[in-house]
Amino acid sequence: MGEVGLEDTPGKENRRKLMQNVITHFPGYRTLFEEKYLEGKAEGEARGEAKGILRVLEVRGLAISDDVRERITTCTDLDRLNDWLDRSGTVERAEDLFTEESPAS
Template sequence: MVEVGLESTPARENWRKLMQDVVTHFPGHGTLFEERYLEGKAEGEAKGILRVLEVRGLAISDDVRARITTCTDLDRLHDWLDRSGTVERAEDLFVEGSPDS
């Protein structure tokens, strides 16, 4: 919002330079930029999982869709994405006893 408010002033360019430096401080520092970046990655992974399941013609219940789209654990999402190409049912992503359940 700050950048938008600065419009096309010289202060906007200074702001952008400052923000470039801030972004380089993650991962691992818990900055707002890092949080938003990781949220975006998780959202993209979830969309990918759902897309694979849809293309394969598997039924996706509201519960499965909610579990996938609300997950923020990137490792789990990566595993689900890998498995989404081979499961027989969407629910099988969460089979008890598997490392992703």
């Protein structure tokens, strides 16, 4: 419920005080609001990384199978996605993203 129906009543001021407490405790107190916010932020970052990987592969003209596309878009590990993004500019095939780089001899 928002403040719209409260006009200039004491209820409006009470609601503002309650909401201020929620926001005051928002980062660092592991509130439900913070957990949902951070969860959504991480999901958004993962989607953005996946989109970037696919875009680089597409611009380079590499074929992207449905399996490769699904593996990239369903990954939620940001470190892995960052690695794939770095490698997407140099791999010869999209599938090569998933192979470990061999050490230089």
